[in-house]
Amino acid sequence: MKILAIETSCDETAVSIVENGRKIITNVIDSQIDKHKIFGGVVPEIASRMHIEKITACVKEALISYPECETEALNSNLGCADTKLHELKELDKIDAIAVTYGPGLVGALLVGLAFAKGLAFATNKPLIGVHHIEGHIAANYLEHKDLKPPFLCLVVSGGHTHLVDVITYTKFNVIGKTKDDAVGEAYDKVARTLDLKYPGGPKVDRLAKEGNPDSIKFPRAMINDGFDFSFSGIKSAVLNYVNAEKMKGNPINKADVAASFQKTVVDILTHKTIKYAVENNIKTLVMAGGVAANSGLRSQMSKMASENNITLFYPSLSLCTDNAAMIGSAAYYNFLDGIQSTQSLNATPSLIVGQKPLVGFF
Numbered sequence: 131m132k133i134l135a136i137e138t139s140c141d142e143t144a145v146s147i148v149e150n151g152r153k154i155i156t157n158v159i160d161s162q163i164d165k166h167k168i169f170g171g172v173v174p175e176i177a178s179r180m181h182i183e184k185i186t187a188c189v190k191e192a193l194i195s196y197p198e199c200e201t202e203a204l205n206s207n208l209g210c211a212d213t214k215l216h217e218l219k220e221l222d223k224i225d226a227i228a229v230t231y232g233p234g235l236v237g238a239l240l241v242g243l244a245f246a247k248g249l250a251f252a253t254n255k256p257l258i259g260v261h262h263i264e265g266h267i268a269a270n271y272l273e274h275k276d277l278k279p280p281f282l283c284l285v286v287s288g289g290h291t292h293l294v295d296v297i298t299y300t301k302f303n304v305i306g307k308t309k310d311d312a313v314g315e316a317y318d319k320v321a322r323t324l325d326l327k328y329p330g331g332p333k334v335d336r337l338a339k340e341g342n343p344d345s346i347k348f349p350r351a352m353i354n355d356g357f358d359f360s361f362s363g364i365k366s367a368v369l370n371y372v373n374a375e376k377m378k379g380n381p382i383n384k385a386d387v388a389a390s391f392q393k394t395v396v397d398i399l400t401h402k403t404i405k406y407a408v409e410n411n412i413k414t415l416v417m418a419g420g421v422a423a424n425s426g427l428r429s430q431m432s433k434m435a436s437e438n439n440i441t442l443f444y445p446s447l448s449l450c451t452d453n454a455a456m457i458g459s460a461a462y463y464n465f466l467d468g469i470q471s472t473q474s475l476n477a478t479p480s481l482i483v484g485q486k487p488l489v490g491f492f
């Protein structure tokens with residue numbers, strides 16, 4: 131089964147074709163980062179407008195980069211821009227249309243959703259709404275062909291920090307989540323404090339390698355307090371530290387700040403995740419989301435997992451951050467479980483993991 135998946139929940143216009151939930155056929159990602167950079171973060175209105183400008187071209191590109199493209203117009207060099215979407219013969223090879231319907235920026239979600247609904251209606255193909263976080267978890271199925279539930283998953287991204295019991299491909303139990311900021315959000319804010327450009331996570335990660343992680347003591351909020359998380363305190367603690375040092379006229383060692391911040395958040399994430407796995411005798415652990423690309427988190431989680439005889443999986447860097455292939459994978463397993471959406475599917479900006487779209491059939 132080949133699913134064409136669309137993801138527009140934030141600042142990436144992404145379209146992918148995925149076969150049987152496990153194999154990526156094409157994966158198009160048009161990132162808007164350069165546009166948002168100058169504002170220090172994603173501007174929702176700009177994101178929506180750029181999705182509108184790019185979505186048709188991205189869907190066409192995903193279809194024409196299908197191996198052995200058969201569309202005559204393209205083969206006779208007319209090019210993508212001159213070819214109408216409905217003229218692309220590759221569309222006939224698609225069995226269903228999947229789309230992220232939440233959580234995310236409502237205007238951004240609506241662009242992908244309206245496009246997917248229109249495409250599903252015009253081609254008379256099933257529509258499958260996908261939860262963005264369930265997509266992040268499914269990114270692992272694309273890379274680790276033998277991985278299957280049950281397992282424990284730590285989802286860490288710009289908008290989410292969730293510890294999730296993945297019971298089946300479509301059943302989830304949230305063990306813990308952030309009470310305030312997501313860990314990726316804390317990374318981006320700390321980056322801003324250190325004058326690093328958006329998105330700051332990868333830059334803080336790189337800088338942290340040059341600093342002393344034990345040089346500054348930041349608070350480890352809620353570390354021994356259940357499985358929920360809190361990251362707004364550390365974000366403010368970093369800002370207060372930098373301001374206080376500046377007022378004293380001391381030079382700021384940015385690498386030390388980055389390394390100490392990273393050590394603190396990695397300690398919190400790994401401590402809670404491994405504690406839950408050990409207490410519940412869980413032997414398979416998975417990480418997902420943009421912050422799962424973090425080198426400190428990867429190495430400490432790997433070390434602690436192996437010390438406790440736990441097998442750890444995480445996606446390659448490009449599948450950690452937002453993409454549509456992960457949505458195509460999650461959609462496949464939804465479809466196998468009879469989960470489809472109707473034309474009344476709406477964007478749901480704050481969607482709880484496990485909450486399902488309206489179930490219905492064409």
Ligand code: KG4
Nearest residue numbers: 287288289314331332420421423424451452
């Ligand atoms: O999953 P994602 O692409 O989007 C959301 O669903 O939110 O995650 C983006 C987040 C950003 O906050 C970015 O700074 C963070 O992931 N990120 C990282 C790294 N790479 C991306 N954070 C820390 N270290 C990294 N290497």
Ligand code: ZN
Nearest residue numbers: 266287451452
């Ligand atoms: Zn995401």
